[in-house]
Amino acid sequence: MLISNSTSNITAFSGIDEQKTELFLRPFGWLAEDLEIDFHQMCHPELEMQILECCISNRQGTKLDRTFFWNLEIGKRTEYLLTLATLSNSSQINVNLRCSNLDCQKQMEITIPLLEIIRLQQQSENQTTEIAIASEKFSLRKPTGNDQRLWLKQHFLDEGSAILAMVQSLLVAEERSTFQQVSSQEQYWIDTLNQVMEEIDPIVNFNLQANCPYCGSENLQDFDLGAWALQQLYGVQQQLIVTIHRLAWHYHWSESEIFAIPPARRLRYLTLINREENYR
Numbered sequence: 002m003l004i005s006n007s008t009s010n011i012t013a014f015s016g017i018d019e020q021k022t023e024l025f026l027r028p029f030g031w032l033a034e035d036l037e038i039d040f041h042q043m044c045h046p047e048l049e050m051q052i053l054e055c056c057i058s059n060r061q062g063t064k065l066d067r068t069f070f071w072n073l074e075i076g077k078r079t080e081y082l083l084t085l086a087t088l089s090n091s092s093q094i095n096v097n098l099r100c101s102n103l104d105c106q107k108q109m110e111i112t113i114p115l116l117e118i119i120r121l122q123q124q125s126e127n128q129t130t131e132i133a134i135a136s137e138k139f140s141l142r143k144p145t146g147n148d149q150r151l152w153l154k155q156h157f158l159d160e161g162s163a164i165l166a167m168v169q170s171l172l173v174a175e176e177r178s179t180f181q182q183v184s185s186q187e188q189y190w191i192d193t194l195n196q197v198m199e200e201i202d203p204i205v206n207f208n209l210q211a212n213c214p215y216c217g218s219e220n221l222q223d224f225d226l227g228a229w230a231l232q233q234l235y236g237v238q239q240q241l242i243v244t245i246h247r248l249a250w251h252y253h254w255s256e257s258e259i260f261a262i263p264p265a266r267r268l269r270y271l272t273l274i275n276r277e278e279n280y281r
């Protein structure tokens with residue numbers, strides 16, 4: 002995958018037809034439609050789909066059907082979001098982590114190269130997904146946006162019944178009743194499941210591992226890569242508003258006039274405004 006500040010291209014398999022599709026990615030924060038996205042909406046899968054829909058197109062520049070994004074496995078969707086979120090940052094994920102050693106608690110900066118995350122995701126794509134509970138083995142499919150959408154619509158009595166229903170929907174139909182039976186007899190099946198999900202979906206269930214440079218303690222913390230990507234992209238949207246505000250204020254251009262100017266030239270104007278202000 003080629004990543005740059007201009008349009009990037011990525012190759013993907015759509016979940017439905019398994020056809021190889023070449024996709025093109027444009028940076029978020031360039032067009033007026035990027036301002037329409039509401040980062041405060043409750044449904045995060047929906048928010049993530051809207052961002053990807055804005056920024057991903059096919060070779061001809063045509064936007065993809067929404068179903069393509071809902072059919073993506075969550076890990077793949079997270080990989081695309083991270084690619085978008087790190088376009089302006091040399092494809093690096095920078096995280097501030099507080100040391101978990103109570104006697105230390107110092108802040109440390111951690112950099113994860115995007116390529117490392119893509120490699121993890123690609124390795125997990127070729128894995129067969131099997132879970133063994135008691136003496137039975139089950140085949141699990143990795144969850145997609147469609148699964149998330151269905152789960153969000155359902156009401157569950159408690160966490161246990163929610164997890165059971167979610168797992169059932171990821172199993173092949175013939176294995177569901179045996180799974181229900183085995184899981185009711187095996188007390189620790191959720192622990193086994195969590196372990197398997199971490200292995201099969203490493204970037205969805207990501208663990209950040211770092212040795213503290215101050216006290217040497219080993220830190221192992223859950224880290225939500227999807228939430229990190231959304232936070233970065235929200236920052237990009239806020240920066241776009243600042244850009245429009247400055248150009249409108251300085252040149253008295255309307256929002257649509259500003260969006261008609263290519264992003265690189267908008268930055269040139271901003272540089273000139275900044276230079277003038279510094280000379281005052």
Ligand SMILES: [Zn+2]
Binds near residue numbers: 101102105214217
């Ligand atoms: Zn420390």
